[in-house]
Amino acid sequence: GENVEQHPSTLSVQEGDSAVIKCTYSDSASNYFPWYKQELGKRPQLIIDIRSNVGEKKDQRIAVTLNKTAKHFSLHITETQPEDSAVYFCAASIESGGSYIPTFGRGTSLIVHP
Amino acid sequence: EPEVTQTPSHQVTQMGQEVILRCVPISNHLYFYWYRQILGQKVEFLVSFYNNEISEKSEIFDDQFSVERPDGSNFTLKIRSTKLEDSAMYFCASSDGGGQHFGDGTRLSIL
Numbered sequence: 001g002e003n004v005e006q007h008p009s010t011l012s013v014q015e016g017d018s019a020v021i022k023c024t025y026s027d028s029a030s031n032y033f034p035w036y037k038q039e040l041g042k043r044p045q046l047i048i049d050i051r052s053n054v055g056e057k058k059d060q061r062i063a064v065t066l067n068k069t070a071k072h073f074s075l076h077i078t079e080t081q082p083e084d085s086a087v088y089f090c091a092a093s094i095e096s097g098g099s100y101i102p103t104f105g106r107g108t109s110l111i112v113h114p
Numbered sequence: 115e116p117e118v119t120q121t122p123s124h125q126v127t128q129m130g131q132e133v134i135l136r137c138v139p140i141s142n143h144l145y146f147y148w149y150r151q152i153l154g155q156k157v158e159f160l161v162s163f164y165n166n167e168i169s170e171k172s173e174i175f176d177d178q179f180s181v182e183r184p185d186g187s188n189f190t191l192k193i194r195s196t197k198l199e200d201s202a203m204y205f206c207a208s209s210d211g212g213g214q215h216f217g218d219g220t221r222l223s224i225l
Contacts (some may be wrong), residue, residue, distance in 0.1 A: 034213055036157075043205065044157060046213040089157060095154045098211030101170055104156045 004092050006105025014113050019080050021108045023090035024072040032095035033068040033073050034102060035064060039086045046073070047088075049097070080112045116140045118217035120206050126223045127196055135191045135220045137206030146189045147207040147214060148181065150174070157205065163189065196224045 003026040013019050020098040026035075036044035049055045050064045050073065058063050061080075066073040074081055074091075087109050091102030119138045123196065127133050141148050148160040161171040161181055179192045188206075193200055201224045207214040 036216075043216040043218050045216070049213055099162060099169060099209070100162060101147075101159050102214075103161060104158070106156045111199075 001101040002030060002092055002094075004089050004090060004103050004105040006108060008108060009106065010109045010111070012111045012113065013080050015082060017080055017082060019077045019084070019110055021075045021088055021090065021110070022072060023074070023092070024070075025092035025103075026071065027094070028068075029094050030073065031072040032093045032100050032102075033064070033066060034091050035075050036089045036091065036104075038107075041058075044089060051085050059095065062066070077110075080110075082112050082114050085110055085112045085113045089091065117225050118206055118208055120204075120217035120220050122220060123218065124221045124223070126225060129198055129224050130195050133193050133196055133222065135193075135204050135206075135219055135222070137189045137191070139189055139206065139208030140210075140215060141155050141187070142163045143208035143210045143215075145169075145211065145214075146181075146183070147209075148191045149207065149216075150202040150203045151205065151219075152202045160191070160204075193222075196222075200224050200225050 006023045024095045035048040037047045038044045061078045063076045087107045089107045093100040093102040121136045131217050144161040151157045161175045162169045180192045182190050203219045205219045206217045
């Protein structure tokens with residue numbers, strides 16, 4: 001089955017700096033990669049996703065890149081703000097017929113210091 | 115914005131008892147999921163449900179688990195005979211074929 005590794009487990013940055021979280025996956029058939037943000041005690045929220053037919057996607061301060069050959073994908077957050085502090089989970093999945101079952105990474109705890 | 119709602123927010127149950135966790139997915143969504151998250155760990159897939167039947171399940175989803183969509187709005191997860199290791203946060207999610215939307219979760223505590 002799919003195996004997703006995520007690094008780092010903890011990331012501490014100053015407000016305004018950039019943050020990068022990296023994930024690798026094992027199943028070359030995976031074609032859909034969502035990223036979730038989970039604040040303490042709250043639900044995971046989908047913040048951005050990328051499909052295997054594109055290499056990069058951007059939404060305001062958040063961008064995701066995908067390297068299918070190397071089987072890794074990354075989340076980039078620019079101009080970080082304290083409210084970006086949360087646990088971020090990457091996931092890899094095979095999207096089929098409108099459904100997908102994500103295999104999650106172990107999460108990265110991002111701390112943005114004001 | 116429509117949301118997935120889950121009840122109860124916290125359930126405390128004696129080991130060996132049955133529990134039912136309830137979810138109301140977003141109304142026009144067709145795909146439903148249950149996940150669990152043990153404290154401090156990653157989210158783990160349990161089961162997916164589409165067209166009134168289970169479409170996929172993980173090895174965690176053994177015979178003590180079952181899911182049901184008893185009417186047009188609710189989606190339930192039943193754990194027949196709870197064990198201590200079932201203590202976790204259980205999330206329901208739904209999608210219309212795009213990204214999955216999660217509920218706030220039910221914290222299940224087994225004593």
